[in-house]
Amino acid sequence: MVNIGACVKEPGSTRKNKTGSWRTFKPILDKEKCIDCENCVLFCPEGCINKDYDIDYDYCKGCGICAEECPVKAIKMERG
């Protein structure tokens, strides 16, 4: 049988796929140092940093963009 198309009915269902397993380096965010600039939130390719600056490690791939873009170096990349 040939399928002419497909429909996915569950929005946002890639959430089932925990990309945190891809990670080599882990971003650790120091809220004491944070100055609320939101760079990390805006630039994370996974959208996995929330408004309270909690990082969702279930999805964080460890790219390091947040650490690189933090103006006050409040985020450090650590192994593991």
Add this chain to the structure above:
Amino acid sequence: MEIREEEFLAPGHRGCAGCGATVGVRLALKALGKNTVAVSATGCLEVITTPYPETAWDIPWIHVAFENAAAVASGVERALKTQGKDAQVVAFAGDGGTADIGLQALSGAMERGHNIIYICYDNEAYMNTGVQRSGATPYGASTTTSPPGKESFGEDKPKKNIPMIMAAHGVPYVATASISYPEDFMKKVQKAKEIDGPAYIHLHQPCTTGWGFDPSKTIELGRLAVETGSWILYEIEDGEFHVTYRPLQRKMVDEYLMAQKRFKHLTEEERERIQHNVDALCTELKI
């Protein structure tokens, strides 16, 4: 600028760590809000966000083929209008899907005047199929189909100027943008939404895998492109051209080129030629 907290692209997608394409989509959807229908052309974005039977999209989304994002967006816009529904239709297509195979569908949609926003996320090659050149690949870049060697030195043609081709259609809104300047980009997306008629936004998007740089540098590379004058942020509103961001002190193009593997093979003479071309355009635009 008020930025929505809500996210409309879910994590768990299969983009490379540090992918700039998903940053672009997240920002665009934050600017547009929930009442949006998205269309994608075949390419990285489509592949990484919809590994069947999953989807990363939290809004309605449709994909048909590589060449017809603009035609599909036109059809969706007209269908919604006929049903009396009011939602913004936005198309996301790669540079290959825009500058090459999708160009006639895009030209037709612009000509017919559909009320759509078309965003080309430009990573300057066919990334999904393994980094082949596109019409939007810049001069000098190494790709798998423009390799440096005895017979060639990389891409030998200048980047095709798609935003200006769109402007020549006389559409009400055309802009360039970069994922590294989120406010500038999101303001442009909001303007595009307010405008009645077709809007075209050409979004520069560094690609860690295809360009050859560390994933943490995606935003930095986009910024270097703009700060060196290699990528210019402007908009054309009802035919009025104006630059929306001017670097305080333009950096040397070398700084941008040498940070990427795809330009590493260039000789000093070739890099000087690129600097010369950038200088000429920037002088004309007073950048």
